[in-house]
Every structure is written in C-alpha cells, then in structure tokens.
Amino acid sequence: MGQYYYKLPDLGEGMVEAEIAEIHVKVGDMVTEDQMLIDMMTDKATVEMPSPVDGKILSIKGNPGDMIAVGSAMVIIEVEGAGNADDEAATPEAGAETAPEAKPEPTPVSPVKAAPVAVPTPAPVMAGTTSEKPLASPAVRRQALEADVDLSQVPGTGPAGRISHQDLEDFIAAGGRMAQALNVGAGRQKRTAIEEIPVIGIRRKIAARMELSKRTIPHYSYVEEIDVTEVEKLRVFLNENRNEDQPKLSILPFIMMATLKGMEKFPDCNSHYDPENSLVRKFAPVHLGIASQTPNGLMVPVVSHAETRDIWDMATEMMRVSAAARSGKAKREELSGSTVTITSLGRIGGIVTTPVINYPEVCIIGVNKIVARPMVMNGTDIQIRQMMNLSSSFDHRVVDGYVAAELIQFIKGALEQPATLFM
Amino acid sequence: MDMKCKLLVIGAGPGGYVAAIRAGQLGIDTIIVEADRAGGTCLIRGCIPSKALIHAADKYKTMAAHAGDGHLGISLTENPVLDFAKTMDWKEGIVDRLNGGVEALLKKAKVRQIKGWAKFKDAKTCEVDTQSGPVTIAAEHVILANGSQPTELPFLPFGGDVLSSTEALTLTEVPENLVVVGAGYIGLELGIAYSKLGSKVTFIEADNRILASYDKELTAPVKQWLNRHDITVHLGAKASGWKGNSLSYTDKDGKEQTIAADKLLVTVGRRPNTEGWGLETMAVDMDGQFIKIDNQCRTAMKNVWAIGDITGEPMLAHRASAQGEVVAEIIAGKKRVFNPNAIAAVCFTDPEIIAVGQSAEEAKAQGIDTVVGKFPLMANGRALTMEAGEGGGFIRITARKDNHVIVGIHGVGPHVSELSGEFALALEMGARLEDIADTIHVHPTMTESFAEASLAALGHAIHI
Numbered sequence: 001m002g003q004y005y006y007k008l009p010d011l012g013e014g015m016v017e018a019e020i021a022e023i024h025v026k027v028g029d030m031v032t033e034d035q036m037l038i039d040m041m042t043d044k045a046t047v048e049m050p051s052p053v054d055g056k057i058l059s060i061k062g063n064p065g066d067m068i069a070v071g072s073a074m075v076i077i078e079v080e081g082a083g084n085a086d087d088e089a090a091t092p093e094a095g096a097e098t099a100p101e102a103k104p105e106p107t108p109v110s111p112v113k114a115a116p117v118a119v120p121t122p123a124p125v126m127a128g129t130t131s132e133k134p135l136a137s138p139a140v141r142r143q144a145l146e147a148d149v150d151l152s153q154v155p156g157t158g159p160a161g162r163i164s165h166q167d168l169e170d171f172i173a174a175g176g177r178m179a180q181a182l183n184v185g186a187g188r189q190k191r192t193a194i195e196e197i198p199v200i201g202i203r204r205k206i207a208a209r210m211e212l213s214k215r216t217i218p219h220y221s222y223v224e225e226i227d228v229t230e231v232e233k234l235r236v237f238l239n240e241n242r243n244e245d246q247p248k249l250s251i252l253p254f255i256m257m258a259t260l261k262g263m264e265k266f267p268d269c270n271s272h273y274d275p276e277n278s279l280v281r282k283f284a285p286v287h288l289g290i291a292s293q294t295p296n297g298l299m300v301p302v303v304s305h306a307e308t309r310d311i312w313d314m315a316t317e318m319m320r321v322s323a324a325a326r327s328g329k330a331k332r333e334e335l336s337g338s339t340v341t342i343t344s345l346g347r348i349g350g351i352v353t354t355p356v357i358n359y360p361e362v363c364i365i366g367v368n369k370i371v372a373r374p375m376v377m378n379g380t381d382i383q384i385r386q387m388m389n390l391s392s393s394f395d396h397r398v399v400d401g402y403v404a405a406e407l408i409q410f411i412k413g414a415l416e417q418p419a420t421l422f423m
Numbered sequence: 424m425d426m427k428c429k430l431l432v433i434g435a436g437p438g439g440y441v442a443a444i445r446a447g448q449l450g451i452d453t454i455i456v457e458a459d460r461a462g463g464t465c466l467i468r469g470c471i472p473s474k475a476l477i478h479a480a481d482k483y484k485t486m487a488a489h490a491g492d493g494h495l496g497i498s499l500t501e502n503p504v505l506d507f508a509k510t511m512d513w514k515e516g517i518v519d520r521l522n523g524g525v526e527a528l529l530k531k532a533k534v535r536q537i538k539g540w541a542k543f544k545d546a547k548t549c550e551v552d553t554q555s556g557p558v559t560i561a562a563e564h565v566i567l568a569n570g571s572q573p574t575e576l577p578f579l580p581f582g583g584d585v586l587s588s589t590e591a592l593t594l595t596e597v598p599e600n601l602v603v604v605g606a607g608y609i610g611l612e613l614g615i616a617y618s619k620l621g622s623k624v625t626f627i628e629a630d631n632r633i634l635a636s637y638d639k640e641l642t643a644p645v646k647q648w649l650n651r652h653d654i655t656v657h658l659g660a661k662a663s664g665w666k667g668n669s670l671s672y673t674d675k676d677g678k679e680q681t682i683a684a685d686k687l688l689v690t691v692g693r694r695p696n697t698e699g700w701g702l703e704t705m706a707v708d709m710d711g712q713f714i715k716i717d718n719q720c721r722t723a724m725k726n727v728w729a730i731g732d733i734t735g736e737p738m739l740a741h742r743a744s745a746q747g748e749v750v751a752e753i754i755a756g757k758k759r760v761f762n763p764n765a766i767a768a769v770c771f772t773d774p775e776i777i778a779v780g781q782s783a784e785e786a787k788a789q790g791i792d793t794v795v796g797k798f799p800l801m802a803n804g805r806a807l808t809m810e811a812g813e814g815g816g817f818i819r820i821t822a823r824k825d826n827h828v829i830v831g832i833h834g835v836g837p838h839v840s841e842l843s844g845e846f847a848l849a850l851e852m853g854a855r856l857e858d859i860a861d862t863i864h865v866h867p868t869m870t871e872s873f874a875e876a877s878l879a880a881l882g883h884a885i886h887i
Contacts, residue, residue: 069547135853160826
C-alpha cells in the first residue's frame with residue numbers, strides 16, 4: 001500500500017492558487033479513477049478534479065472556501081503499490097484562521113446607560129487633528145487591538161490626553177466596545193472607522209483588466225436612439241407562438257442578431273488589436289461576449305460562433321453560458337475568446353452609458369432601457385414609440401469614427417426593419 | 424525529497440530568523456531556508472563585523488595617542504603594533520559565535536533549517552538545491568525575508584580592488600590609500616575605521632554634504648572630526664570610472680579629476696534582493712523596487728508575507744526583527760499590527776549619531792509647531808570623564824509646542840548609540856517633556872543630558 005498525493009495541477013494563466021468550491025467525497029471513501037473528487041474555483045471558472053487513481057481517501061486538505069496553492073496536495077489517496085509520496089506529510093491545518101468574533105446581540109443597550117461612553121467626553125483634549133495617532137503606550141495599543149477597540153474613540157484622561165490602561169478598561173467596562181460596534185448611543189455620533197477590504201480573486205482580475213483597457217485603449221463613445229416598436233411586436237409574436245422547446249425571447253437575442261450582421265458588414269470591428277506586434281487580428285467567426293453580473297462580480301460568458309446560430313439557438317446558448325457564469329461553473333473556454341462584447345444595463349434604466357472595451361477587443365455595444373416616448377413620424381405625425389438607446393465604445397486606434405457611425409446606423413436599420421435580421 | 428510545513432521562511436537574517444524562532448515558540452511547524460550561514464547581512468557581513476572593526480580601529484587609535492608623551496598621564500614607550508590578520512580573526516570569532524547562537528536558537532525552537540538557495544515555482548512551493556540533493560518545500564504560509572545587497576554602480580563594478588562593504592570587512596591588510604565613493608553612513612563608518620587603522624582615506628560624495636538624510640546640525644560634529652583628521656571629502660563630485668588603481672571623477676566645478684588608491688570602496692546604498700528566486704511567479708504587488716505590504720506585512724498574495732529590507736526603507740535589522748515577530752504571531756492567530764511610533768537609527772561614525780522620530784523641520788512640514796531643547800555633552804560631567812565632551816556633541820529633543828508630546832530625539836557624540844533605547848521608549852510611550860524631566864536620571868551618566876535637554880525645551884535647564 002502506498003500513498004498518492006493528488007496535487008492541484010497548474011490551471012494555466014499564471015494561476016498560483018485556487019479555492020475549494022465543493023468536495024464530493026469524504027475520508028474513508030473508496031474512489032475509482034476519473035470519479036469527481038473536488039471542485040476547484042479559480043478566478044475564471046470552476047474546474048472539476050477527477051481522481052487520477054483507484055483507492056481510498058486518506059485525507060482531504062481543506063474545506064470549501066480554503067485556498068490551495070498550485071502544486072500542493074488536495075487529497076491523499078491510499079493506493080495499491082508505491083504511490084507517489086514518501087511518508088512525511090505535515091497536514092496543513094485548514095481553516096486555522098480564527099472565526100470572526102460573534103457580534104453581540106443587537107438588542108437594547110439602553111441609550112441612557114451608554115451615554116457617558118458614547119458621547120466622548122473630550123477630557124483633556126488632544127490638540128491637533130483627529131487623524132493623528134491616539135496617545136497610548138505600546139501595551140495599551142496592543143490590548144485595544146486584541147479587544148477590538150478603536151483607540152481614537154477612547155477618551156484619555158492622562159496628560160495631553162494619553163490613554164491609560166485604566167481608561168481603556170473603563171471604556172470597555174462601560175460598554176464602549178459594544179456601543180462602538182453597534183453604533184448605538186445617544187444621538188448622532190461621528191463614525192471614523194475605515195474598513196480595508198483586500199482586493200483579491202475575481203475582483204482583482206476585474207480591476208486589472210479595466211485598468212489595462214482604460215489605460216491602453218483610446219476610447220470614444222457613440223450613442224444612437226433606436227425605434228424598437230417593430231422588433232418588440234415581432235418579439236411578442238414569436239414568444240406567443242413558440243414551440244415548447246424554444247426559450248422565451250428577450251430583446252437581447254435580437255440585438256445579438258443585429259450585432260452579428262453588423263460585424264459581418266464591418267469586419268474591422270470584429271477584431272483584436274495587438275499593439276506589441278502592431279497587428280489587428282480580424283476574425284472570420286463572430287464570438288459574442290455577453291457582459292453579466294454574477295455574485296462574484298462582472299464576467300463575460302461567450303456565445304461562440306454566432307454566425308452558425310438562429311435566434312432561438314442564440315437565446316438558448318446565451319442563457320446557458322450566463323447561468324454557468326453566475327453559478328461559477330463556466331468552463332474556461334466559455335469565458336474567453338469573444339471577438340465583440342454586448343453589455344446591457346437595460347433593465348435598471350439609464351439613458352447613456354460609456355462602456356469600457358473588453359480588452360483586446362475594439363468595440364463594445366451597450367444597451368440602454370426601452371422607454372415609450374412621443375416621436376415625430378413622417379414629419380408631422382406624433383406617435384408613441386418604444387425607444388431604446390444604444391451606447392457603444394470603440395478603440396480609436398482601429399475603428400475610425402466614421403466606421404463606428406456606419407456600424408451603429410446599420411444596427412439601427414436592422415433593428416428598425418427586423419425582417420432584415422433574418423435575411 | 425518533498426517537505427511540507429505550515430510556515431516557510433526565506434532568509435535567516437534578523438527578520439527571518441526572528442520570525443522563525445517566534446513561530447517555533449508558538450508551536451508552528453516551521454522551515455527556514457538560507458543559502459549562507461544563519462544571521463544574514465547584519466550578523467555575517469554588516470552590523471556586527473563592522474562594529475567589531477570599528478571598535479578595534481578605535482582602540483588602536485586610542486593606544487597610539489598614548490605613545491611618546493602620553494595622554495591622561497599614561498604613556499606607551501612604543502607605538503602599538505597592529506597585526507590586522509589577528510584583528511580579523513577576532514572579528515570572525517564574534518561572527519562565528521553569534522552565528523552558532525542563532526542556529527542553536529532555531530534548533531531549540533524546533534525550526535527545521537535547510538541550507539541552499541530557494542527558488543519558487545509558485546507562491547507556496549519552492550525548490551532548494553541542497554548538498555544532499557534537491558528538496559521541494561510546500562507551505563501554507565510563506566514569509567519572504569530575502570534582504571538586500573550593496574548597490575553596484577555600472578561603471579564601478581565590484582571585483583578586484585573595487586570593494587563593496589562586504590569585501591571591506593574581510594580585507595587581509597590595511598590599504599595605504601582608500602577611496603570611498605558615497606559618504607552615507609556605511610561609507611563613513613568603514614572609511615573612518617580604516618582611517619584610524621592607518622589608511623589615507625578620501626571620500627567622493629555626489630551630494631553637497633555628508634550623511635544627507637540627517638540634518639546639518641547633527642552631522643556637523645562628524646564633518647568636524649573628518650576635517651581634524653585630514654580626511655578629504657570631495658562633495659558634489661561624481662565618480663565615473665576606475666582604471667589602473669585610479670578613480671576618475673568630475674569635481675563640483677565640473678572638472679575631470681583622478682585620484683589613485685589601493686582600494687576603492689563603493690557604498691552608494693543597498694537594493695532589495697528581488698531577483699533570481701522566482702518572485703515573479705508569486706503574484707505579489709510591488710511598490711517601486713520593493714515588495715508592497717500592508718501594516719501586517721501581508722503581500723497581495725494570500726498567506727505570503729514579506730518583512731525587512733525587501734519591503735523598503737528604513738532598511739534596518741531591528742525593523743525586520745520587529746516585523747518578523749508580528750507576522751509569526753499573526754500566523755499563530757494573534758491580533759498584531761506593525762505600527763511603531765518610530766524606528767531609531769544609529770550611525771556608528773566618530774562621533775556617533777542617533778535619530779528617533781522627527782526633527783523640528785520635519786514636524787513643521789506636517790504643520791506641527793514645536794519647541795526644541797538642546798544640551799551639549801560638553802556640560803555633562805560623565806561625558807567629560809570619558810573624553811566624550813569634546814567634538815561638539817549634543818542631545819536634542821523636539822516636542823509639540825501645544826502639549827509637549829515628544830516627536831523626535833536626536834543626538835551626536837561618543838557612546839550616544841547606547842542612549843537609543845530610552846529615546847525610542849519615550850516615543851513609543853507617548854512621553855511629554857515633563858515625563859522625561861521628572862524622571863530622575865542617574866548622576867553621573869550621559870543620560871542626564873536627555874533630562875537636561877527636556878528641561879531646556881521647557882525653558883529651564885539647570886546646567887547650561
């Protein structure tokens with residue numbers, strides 16, 4: 001009998017660690033080769049890790065939520081034969097970090113009682129600005145840190161407002177910490193806390209990508225209003241007459257169809273810009289990125305080869321990849337490779353957006369809310385029409401304003417004359 | 424061989440070894456990797472050997488003053504004889520002893536010591552080529568304490584007679600002519616020591632004054648010492664090349680000059696050791712050339728910590744040690760932050776300089792009005808009895824004008840480095856001038872000058 005150390009493999013893209021999303025087995029289970037053991041979440045996708053061997057689970061290094069470094073063991077499996085490890089295996093203690101302290105019940109702390117503490121009696125006032133460090137010895141500072149007390153809230157009775165051990169103890173004994181944590185007490189109090197949240201995981205990735213895009217791409221935006229009355233009528237008709245297996249259509253698949261047509265007519269916009277090699281990569285296929293809000297932040301799942309899809313298929317695939325992104329189960333290839341991106345905040349509202357281009361693409365189509373507005377038709381006639389703004393951004397290094405205007409006017413035409421979408 | 428641990432410490436300098444010992448004390452399974460002997464720059468090729476050299480040089484110079492007519496009524500019939508090789512052996516003995524001590528302390532704390540050069544494959548895994556073959560170490564937490572090294576000038580590469588501070592501490596004989604490029608604290612400490620040992624020393628400094636990071640008042644006694652001992656300092660001078668034991672430089676008037684020397688010591692600063700061990704694979708953020716950390720020494724990568732010189736100024740051993748202790752305790756689940764009021768810095772020049780906190784000028788830049796009290800060592804009895812009253816030394820204390828809270832303490836003079844503890848304590852405790860003035864200082868000691876400086880700031884010094 002030997003031990004097999006199943007290590008987290010390199011998942012690519014310079015990934016150095018991944019989070020345990022779900023564990024499908026427990027210690028003592030017999031597993032067979034290729035049986036799913038564990039789901040690991042990287043900042044792009046959730047990857048299922050199948051067992052590489054037959055054997056018995058000896059140890060699982062962590063719990064859901066723990067980070068595992070690439071190359072470190074996730075699971076140790078007892079196998080026939082020699083295994084791949086010698087016997088030394090200091091088990092990393094997962095979840096060693098202490099759980100956050102339970103907050104006190106947010107129930108009645110009598111405002112009257114708390115008052116003497118909550119209103120910081122500016123005893124011997126510390127001169128100077130409040131941004132200065134509170135005056136206290138290292139031992140008092142450490143005691144405060146351990147007791148979760150913000151020393152700047154503690155009135156110091158010593159010379160120059162120095163906070164003594166007694167001051168800190170009095171503050172805690174009088175419920176000061178509780179008052180501070182719950183922010184209750186007499187009247188309106190100053191809040192001074194600043195919470196520092198480390199930017200990690202997907203958030204960090206998003207920040208880096210946005211910075212890269214905005215720093216390197218000279219953006220400009222172009223906004224046009226589109227009369228979607230006709231396409232809305234068509235949409236309602238199609239939804240009323242669809243087959244069981246066909247999804248209910250939103251406006252988005254129509255915009256996707258129009259964008260596809262636009263990319264086919266203006267292929268310069270369906271490209272990536274590679275400044276290092278001074279190249280524009282013009283793509284024959286159209287892979288539509290669909291910007292989606294997920295619990296982890298912005299992600300861009302991709303409807304690949306839009307040119308091969310009809311409106312129903314477009315809608316089905318879009319719903320599938322967005323759902324996968326939201327649940328964190330999207331595969332890597334479902335989150336990369338788009339040639340042009342559509343972003344929609346339509347449901348929330350907003351007249352105009354200035355979308356940030358999904359680097360290294362050269363154009364992004366932004367969809368605004370549809371509203372009924374009075375429009376002048378045929379020069380004299382005022383009608384109530386369904387109007388939608390399209391806010392798009394372009395990379396001026398590649399797409400000239402003239403071309404951008406032509407593209408958007410083409411998309412406008414296609415959506416206003418929806419029959420052309422299907423020609 | 425594969426190894427695993429909860430904590431992996433890279434570098435056994437004053438940051439790394441302290442972190443490892445503290446972690447060991449707290450029961451954390453710890454491995455420390457060091458390519459050299461344990462002790463780091465500080466113990467092996469910095470603070471400790473240089474202080475030994477400085478002490479020996481001082482002793483030799485002092486004894487020489489007793490030859491002939493004598494001094495203080497004590498005379499030697501002959502000049503003292505320097506056997507420099509033996510001096511260096513004595514210095515090495517101290518280094519060996521401290522190195523052995525550190526390794527024993529690590530062992531006592533049950534820290535596993537791996538000798539070799541660590542190379543990271545990813546943020547939590549490194550490979551070390553040891554004498555007994557390659558070892559792969561996977562850890563849950565990593566502390567980077569890689570330290571720093573002397574900065575090399577491209578036109579004065581180290582090697583041969585061009586020395587960094589490291590080689591200057593292992594010379595086998597005292598050079599007749601020593602030229603030092605860079606009159607910062609490292610260059611001055613070593614240059615002054617070699618001058619005392621008999622070298623003719625010349626400084627080439629690009630700035631228009633020595634020890635540019637300290638205020639002029641504080642550095643004046645050092646400047647005066649250099650003048651009195653015929654040590655030439657070329658200020659505003661830029662070294663440009665080294666050929667045939669001759670240094671070429673442009674003087675402050677823009678004229679090309681050359682100066683001959685047996686050895687050239689280049690001390691123009693230190694740079695962090697960020698290359699050659701896989702830092703690029705670790706996804707940490709940088710702050711200029713240093714690793715960026717927060718007030719708990721966390722890097723941008725989860726459970727990767729960095730301490731000491733690799734995280735920026737001030738590059739001081741005692742800062743690294745304090746950070747190491749904090750990080751070990753955080754890993755053990757304690758609440759700690761690295762948030763000192765001040766970190767004292769000392770120059771072991773002749774005379775010594777000590778600086779903690781802000782000068783009046785620095786405080787003013789932050790909008791703080793101050794009062795300053797200064798007490799000359801000349802007026803301190805104990806200083807006079809130790810021949811420490813000459814040379815313009817003083818203790819200076821700077822406090823807020825409104826509430827007398829001390830913001831900075833500075834001093835220059837023989838032995839003042841030993842006062843640094845009380846100075847740092849005063850700042851950490853948030854002491855006011857009155858606290859120092861009302862603390863009875865032993866008579867006769869140098870520390871009386873501190874109380875007197877406080878009284879001076881309050882406007883009523885007794886002994887001046």
